[in-house]
Amino acid sequence: MIERKPSLAKKDINLLKDILELIFQLMIDIDEEIDESWMNPKEGFLGEDEDEDNVAFGKTQIDRLIATIGDEIMLPLIGELVQNTIANDEDWRYKHAGIMAFSQVGEYVDDPAKIGVMIPVVLQACGHQNPMIRYAALHCIG
Numbered sequence: 346m347i348e349r350k351p352s353l354a355k356k357d358i359n360l361l362k363d364i365l366e367l368i369f370q371l372m373i374d375i376d377e378e379i380d381e382s383w384m385n386p387k388e389g390f391l392g393e394d395e396d397e398d399n400v401a402f403g404k405t406q407i408d409r410l411i412a413t414i415g416d417e418i419m420l421p422l423i424g425e426l427v428q429n430t431i432a433n434d435e436d437w438r439y440k441h442a443g444i445m446a447f448s449q450v451g452e453y454v455d456d457p458a459k460i461g462v463m464i465p466v467v468l469q470a471c472g473h474q475n476p477m478i479r480y481a482a483l484h485c486i487g
Contacts, residue, residue, distance in 0.1 A: 353418060361414070365407075365426050372403035372442035379477060400445050407449045416453040423450060431466060437475045444470055444478065448485035
């Protein structure tokens with residue numbers, strides 16, 4: 346039996362790209378100033394604040410899109426957007442959003458080679474000077 350890969354019309358793919366762009370914009374739309382509590386976290390620090398609502402909502406939507414539409418279609422679209430987002434070194438919120446979004450794909454990846462290119466990026470982010478990016482990287486690994 347021939348296995349058919351899922352496919353969508355180009356207009357549907359473009360719509361999904363637009364939806365992902367909106368989700369990423371929401372995840373990036375957090376306060377640029379980092380609260381002092383992130384600089385010296387107490388043991389057991391959860392780091393949750395109002396801005397986390399945008400990020401948590403975005404992660405949930407990414408998860409729902411993958412679960413509903415399928416990883417064959419969604420993972421390449423998310424991967425491309427994550428790569429573009431984390432490449433932004435001028436605004437830490439982009440890298441944070443990209444890594445947090447990437448953290449949602451783990452349960453859908455059956456072959457680690459599909460995400461192999463991202464592993465060094467996440468590991469490097471563990472040592473980033475920005476505590477929010479370090480948090481995102483550790484969350485992704487988790």
